[in-house]
Amino acid sequence: MSDPTMSGAGPTVSPRRIGAAPQTAPQRGPAGIDGPTVFDIKDANVFYGAFHAVKGVNFTVVKNEITALIGPSGCGKSTLLRSLNRMNDLIPGARVEGTVSYHGKNIYDPGVDPVEVRRRIGMVFQKANPFPKSIYDNVAYGPKIHGASRTERDGIVEDSLKKAALWDEVKDNLKKSALALSGGQQQRLCIARTIALQPDVVLMDEPCSALDPIATARIEELMVDLAKQFTIVIVTHNMQQAARVSDKTAFFSTEVNERSDTRTGVLVEFDDTQRIFTTPADQRTENYVTGRFG
Numbered sequence: 001m002s003d004p005t006m007s008g009a010g011p012t013v014s015p016r017r018i019g020a021a022p023q024t025a026p027q028r029g030p031a032g033i034d035g036p037t038v039f040d041i042k043d044a045n046v047f048y049g050a051f052h053a054v055k056g057v058n059f060t061v062v063k064n065e066i067t068a069l070i071g072p073s074g075c076g077k078s079t080l081l082r083s084l085n086r087m088n089d090l091i092p093g094a095r096v097e098g099t100v101s102y103h104g105k106n107i108y109d110p111g112v113d114p115v116e117v118r119r120r121i122g123m124v125f126q127k128a129n130p131f132p133k134s135i136y137d138n139v140a141y142g143p144k145i146h147g148a149s150r151t152e153r154d155g156i157v158e159d160s161l162k163k164a165a166l167w168d169e170v171k172d173n174l175k176k177s178a179l180a181l182s183g184g185q186q187q188r189l190c191i192a193r194t195i196a197l198q199p200d201v202v203l204m205d206e207p208c209s210a211l212d213p214i215a216t217a218r219i220e221e222l223m224v225d226l227a228k229q230f231t232i233v234i235v236t237h238n239m240q241q242a243a244r245v246s247d248k249t250a251f252f253s254t255e256v257n258e259r260s261d262t263r264t265g266v267l268v269e270f271d272d273t274q275r276i277f278t279t280p281a282d283q284r285t286e287n288y289v290t291g292r293f294g
């Protein structure tokens with residue numbers, strides 16, 4: 001039964017994101033699609049060897065929106081996120097079945113270059129992982145490999161650091177080691193490094209989990225700003241964060257496989273963030289977002 005107090009108990013959904021959809025002729029599909037589809041995920045299953053980690057996932061990601069993946073630890077959020085840019089290819093024994101359609105093309109089709117997939121669909125990790133190089137070189141590294149000239153690289157470094165809201169703090173110290181930056185600055189540097197490759201989508205796996213509330217707030221503001229140019233998919237354990245920044249939310253949970261005594265991740269519910277946090281359709285979602293999980 002629905003708890004009438006739950007909308008008060010759950011996180012407040014920011015009006016900044018909700019209602020940001022275009023006022024005229026939105027193309028609303030059955031899954032609440034508002035605009036052009038970037039990802040259309042159909043019956044995605046991910047295995048690690050014989051272990052079925054995530055099963056039967058279906059949802060869509062809309063251009064210039066922030067889609068949040070939430071759910072308890074071990075439900076497969078990172079696994080599913082990595083399947084969106086073929087990062088699981090790098091894990092021995094990992095296998096993806098089903099379709100991850102990106103602008104209409106299955107990224108798992110034979111002939112698709114996973115390196116190009118990862119350039120267009122960039123990733124920012126939980127723990128900031130700058131190279132042990134200068135701030136400049138961290139951002140210029142990818143463009144250099146892709147053949148950008150020194151002048152072009154100068155422009156890309158400045159532009160990317162500005163977009164990542166870090167330029168003002170580092171512009172006089174670009175030769176300084178990236179490892180000398182604070183955790184929040186390092187994470188923004190990693191975002192700059194990702195956007196320097198001019199991706200279309202940025203995937204973020206708990207990008208704020210190692211940051212204090214002030215650095216977290218900066219990254220959240222940044223995400224909302226970046227969504228004007230990029231499409232963002234974020235994994236977060238912070239429900240307030242999902243409610244504040246995302247347009248759509250996918251709630252995952254696990255189902256126990258009695259025979260093998262293992263747990264497989266399933267997508268319980270996918271909808272507009274406002275709906276997930278106020279009037280979810282599934283009791284499991286309601287329990288989770290109101291903190292009554294487990």
Ligand SMILES: Nc1ncnc2c1ncn2[C@@H]1O[C@H](COP(=O)(O)OP(=O)(O)OP(=O)(O)O)[C@@H](O)[C@H]1O
Nearest residue numbers: 048053071072073074075076077078079080091265
């Ligand atoms: N490289 C791997 N090899 C084998 N099993 C893995 C691997 N990575 C994850 N798993 C398993 O897959 C399942 C889903 O893991 P995943 O890391 O995707 O969960 P998660 O939802 O991101 O959890 P958390 O919130 O703790 O980060 C878990 O049972 C985990 O043990």
Ligand SMILES: [Mg+2]
Nearest residue numbers: 077078079235
């Ligand atoms: Mg994870």
